[in-house]
Amino acid sequence: MAEVKLAQHKSMRDVFGEKLLALSRKDERVLALDGDLANSTKLDKIAENKPEKFLQMGIAEQNMLGVAAGLATVGFQPWVCSFAAFVVKRALDQIAVSIAQPKLNVKMVGAYSGLLNGCTGKSHQSLEDIAIMRSLANMIVLAPADAVELERMMEFAYEYDGPIYIRLARDPLPVIFDSASYRFELGKGIQVRNGNDVTLISTGTQTHRAIEAAEMLEKEGLSAGILHIPSIKPIDVEAIVAAAEKTNAIVTIEEHTIYGGLGGAVAEVLGEYAPVPLERIGVRDRNGESGSNDALLQKYGLTPGHIVDGVRRVLERKKKVKN
Template sequence: MKTILSAEKQTMRDGLSKTMLRLSQEDENVYVLDGDLGTSTKADVVADNNPEKFLQMGIAEQNMMSAAAGLATTGIQPWTFSFAAFLSKRSIDQIQVQIAQPKLDVKMIGGYSGLLTGLTGKTHQSLEDIAIFRTLANMVVLAPGDSKEVEKVMEFAHQYDGPVYIRVARDAYPILFDDDYTFELGKAITLKEGTDATIISTGTQTSRSVEAAEKLEEEEGISVEVLHMPSIKPLDTEAIVKAAEKTGAIVTAEEHSIIGGLGSAVAETLVEEKPVPVVRVGVKDRNSESGPNEAMLDKYEISPNHVVDAVKQVLKKK
């Protein structure tokens, strides 16, 4: 069986740095604000190649977001860079009151999201950022699945007038999209057709979901649809309902807490519109820890094999 997943892998940071430099060069209003993590997030490409558009804000995330709000009121489009854990928890008051409420044109890049943060420790991991940001009125929340989609999402955010949170990961992931792919706000993408169950996934978990779906088809003869949801807010509720009508069984998958993220958003939609069996794959209600990637995926039950198990579980409820 031909796989959907490309053998080539790229880090989301590579697509991000290339696009950020280009936007800063093409648009005089685009500035980068960095929370002293440029070498990790790759925002330092602007510091190295277009330094007049780079503002080093230091380890002071609250101040960085307040400064971004002020700059946005002058017509500048600030792109703020930090780890997802720091944006979503240290500076959330400034983001809500000074950026989201007045709907200012500030872009927020949450790097090192999820569990796999290169052994940086649990203080640097973020399993709550989607839940936090999707509760804010006027906020757009996006979680691209590969480096190509990161580029397309950033191009969209550049044209969009309002606050946008983009969740990106540290490590390399398989290429899912080609250069012709077009990102549409609030729209899901069907990566694989299927009839028995649907996996709705986002961000880094999408490539793992494709791997799980292909394994189920090849080894078990189970036909699984994979629906990638890069736009978590606004959410493609129409695609969710259609998937429920088509397969009658839904698994959600995300590298995020099982509480308040994509799984919650999908379940909320289905409860109101089309109740069907749902199993959510995500980190259970527990604290994380630092460790090697494969061990972390297995311990916190979000590996491709856990997605496989979730599909088998939901089919029993169908």
Template sequence: MSEVKRIATRVSYGQTLAELGAEHDDIFVLDADLAASTQTGIFKKVFPERHIDCGIAEANMMSMAAGIASTGKTVFASSFAMFAAGRAFEQVRNSIGYSKLNVKIGATHAGVSVGEDGASHQCIEDMALMRAIPGMVVISPADDIEARAAVRAAYEYEGPVYLRLGRLAVPIINDHEDYKFELGKGVVLREGKDITIIATGLCVKEAVEATEKLVADGVDVNLINIHTVKPIDEDLVVEAAKKTKKVVTVEEHTVIGGLGSAVCDVLCRKAPSQVLKIGIQDIFGESGPALELLKKYELDAEGIYKQVNAFLSE
């Protein structure tokens, strides 16, 4: 059996930016001395006149992005999630969000899967921060195919977008002809009636594997991939909750303010349900191999399977 193809979504981001750059001359790409890591160097090599290295000055980069966007250009501003969402939050909020400018934030190296870089670089709060900014679209793609589609959708969308991308190479799971990416719309991966699992980002693949184990045990799982955390697909979430009564959310992010909170915000208003939020439980990450960290925080398939089983028995 051939090995499953794995690609980091940050690579998908860089490659798609270069493709878009060839198609649209209004695109400018900014980075903060991390072109190799964020993969914006791919764009820089082809279109050096439309790439600006802003140095290790992320807040300044966001202000520059806002200025360029105010002239009618589409700007992709890129850095690690910790710096793009954390260090530059004020500029993202006031210069980009408040002004509703056409800036797309390519935030790579999100979550604990950054690995050995440790807690200081493992941004697990970024979706919470970006969700709180009025009008900000938040996207967390699951694989290469979804990431490429998300970057293109971000370009087509008029307004600010936060793209959450990873360092770790992840398997491709959306390689089928009927796959369709649409902003604000979730993807049903499996219909079921016993319990709903809603996952985002790299956790989608782990949720798929956990679902296979649960189905083998006789549990009829309803599995959903939510790539757009904001605006979330409210109709799909409500429909699923009404059908299964129990809902599990899975994310490589703190359980405070991310996907789980977005789902609960919807359900408390429209379909009160039991919800289990699987994610980082109000603690910081730590240095270690990415896969070992996912296992430690029970974000791998076995950890998800274990937690869902416990939730089912309640």
């Protein structure tokens, strides 16, 4: 069970920059590749403190991923970081053909993922990156819930020989996990909260909102369990099936389109092994837009209140199945 400390906030991108700097000092193979956004992604920490490990590739993401592939073939471990929209969508062919197919040791980090990226609007938002990356053979797809989990993921990624995509949020987020005890394990979900009426399955930034929703539901007399999924590919089939068998009602929660993301992945598991009523909370066939975090969460139906509404809907379907 995770130790939840939602009052404390910490920035993923700051931790990413600090941890990558530490890895670059530890291992001569580690390189940071930047697409002219180092100040935003915090790759500037490497540029300032370990400049020989920092490669400025400019606003040319396809070339950047191609260079990363080449570096990997001669023994380096390149870490490529830019906005998720630019890393994944602009350079998909290079990722698929030059990195994923030969299973090269390239780490791709999508910063500024989802909707909440500082009013930059739909051209800079990425609501499809999980769906795209998990469709590629040999690709691992990870989405941390907080800065503690990100640091452990990076330690795993450093040791793993192969391509990995890690999805980061822009703004400071509540700390969910205890840094002394948390351990990341590929393909394993984390039971953040136990419950009997419904299971909330969340990933990334939405896990702390799932916790808030579960607390709201508790006041209504409803018991909601929370299964956090940091490893979207491979996914924890066993934990998802166990949750379905225990509560017979699932709500997935993600800051991403419901098509092909966490909701799609969970639906695939349930369809094969444990069909139960499912409600998917995420962006529904819409592009993003500029706006404040609160306004976007409200408009796109991603607040804790929207999660509570989703629980009510799935519980109604659960009743019908029983009857």
